[in-house]
Amino acid sequence: HSATMFLLVLSLLVSGSQASHFLGTMMTYYPGETQTNGSVSVILRYKQNFVECSQSVTWNCEGNCGSWTRMLPLTKVEEVSGEWCQTEGVITHQLPNNTGFQTKLDGGAWINNILNRIVNWRAVAAVELRNRSDIGKPNTSPQTTILPALRVPVNCPRTINLLAFDPDGDEVKCRYGNATDSECNPCDPPPVLNVSSQSCSLTFSSSVSNTSS
Numbered sequence: 001h002s003a004t005m006f007l008l009v010l011s012l013l014v015s016g017s018q019a020s021h022f023l024g025t026m027m028t029y030y031p032g033e034t035q036t037n038g039s040v041s042v043i044l045r046y047k048q049n050f051v052e053c054s055q056s057v058t059w060n061c062e063g064n065c066g067s068w069t070r071m072l073p074l075t076k077v078e079e080v081s082g083e084w085c086q087t088e089g090v091i092t093h094q095l096p097n098n099t100g101f102q103t104k105l106d107g108g109a110w111i112n113n114i115l116n117r118i119v120n121w122r123a124v125a126a127v128e129l130r131n132r133s134d135i136g137k138p139n140t141s142p143q144t145t146i147l148p149a150l151r152v153p154v155n156c157p158r159t160i161n162l163l164a165f166d167p168d169g170d171e172v173k174c175r176y177g178n179a180t181d182s183e184c185n186p187c188d189p190p191p192v193l194n195v196s197s198q199s200c201s202l203t204f205s206s207s208v209s210n211t212s213s
C-alpha cells in the first residue's frame with residue numbers, strides 16, 4: 001500500500017530577484033464518514049508558497065469530485081516580507097460514492113533566477129477512497145509540510161529532512177518532478193542537490209571549495 005498522494009517540488013534559490021512568484025505546494029487528505037447510502041466525504045488540506053501573500057492558484061478537481069466546499073479560505077501561515085509567504089486552505093468534498101478523483105494545481109511562474117531554470121510546474125493529489133483490505137477503511141494520504149525558501153552557504157554541505165510520514169504506516173517515498181508528466185519544465189535537478197527516495201531527505205553539496213567566495 002505505498003502511494004504517492006502529494007508532490008513537492010523543490011528548487012534551489014540562488015538569487016533574490018523575483019519577477020515570477022511560485023515556491024511550492026503540498027496537499028494531504030483525510031477521509032471522513034461513509035454514509036449508509038454510500039456517500040463519502042474527504043477533507044483536503046493544502047499549503048502554498050508564493051513570494052507575496054496576495055498570490056495564489058486554485059486547485060482543479062477531475063473525476064468523481066462531488067460537491068465541494070471551501071472550509072478555510074486561503075489564510076496566511078507565515079511571511080518573510082518580499083521573500084515568501086505561506087498560506088493554507090481546507091476544502092471538503094462530498095462524493096456520491098467512493099470512486100476517487102484527482103486534484104491538480106499548475107502554473108508557469110516558478111521564481112526566476114534559479115539554478116535549474118524551472119518555469120512550469122504541476123502538483124497532483126490522487127485521492128483514493130475505497131476501503132483498504134488491511135484496515136477496512138479508506139486510505140489517509142502521507143503527511144508532510146512544506147519548506148520555505150532555504151538559503152545555505154555555498155561551502156556548507158547539509159542534509160534537509162523532508163519530514164514525510166504516513167498515518168497508516170505505509171512506506172513514503174520522495175522523488176523529483178517528472179517532465180513526462182508535466183510536473184516541472186525543465187525538470188533537471190540542480191547538480192548541487194540530491195534527493196533520497198527512501199529517507200525523504202535532500203542533500204546539498206557544492207564542489208565549490210571553502211576558499212572560493
Ligand SMILES: *[C@@H]1O[C@H](CO)[C@@H](O)[C@H](O)[C@H]1NC(C)=O
Nearest residue numbers: 063064065066096097098099
Ligand atoms: C460514482 O459517482 C459518479 C458520479 O460522480 C459516477 O459517474 C460513477 O459511475 C459512480 N461510480 C460507481 C462505482 O457507482
Ligand SMILES: *[C@@H]1O[C@H](CO)[C@@H](O)[C@H](O)[C@H]1NC(C)=O
Nearest residue numbers: 035036037038039094095096
Ligand atoms: C447520502 O446521505 C448524505 C447524508 O445523509 C446526504 O448528504 C447525501 O445527499 C446523500 N446522497 C445521496 C446520493 O443520496
Ligand SMILES: *[C@@H]1O[C@H](CO)[C@@H](O)[C@H](O)[C@H]1NC(C)=O
Nearest residue numbers: 034098130131135136137138
Ligand atoms: C468501508 O468500510 C466501512 C467500515 O469501516 C463500511 O461502513 C463501508 O460500508 C465500507 N464501504 C464499502 C464500499 O465497502
Ligand SMILES: *[C@@H]1O[C@H](CO)[C@@H](O)[C@H](O)[C@H]1NC(C)=O
Nearest residue numbers: 175176177178179180181182
Ligand atoms: C516519468 O513518468 C513516465 C510516465 O509516467 C515514466 O515512464 C518515467 O519512468 C518517469 N521518469 C522518471 C525519471 O521517474
Ligand SMILES: *[C@@H]1O[C@H](CO)[C@@H](O)[C@H](O)[C@H]1NC(C)=O
Nearest residue numbers: 189190191192193194195196
Ligand atoms: C545522488 O545519490 C545517488 C545515490 O547515492 C547517486 O547514485 C547519484 O549519483 C547522486 N546524484 C548526484 C547528482 O549527486
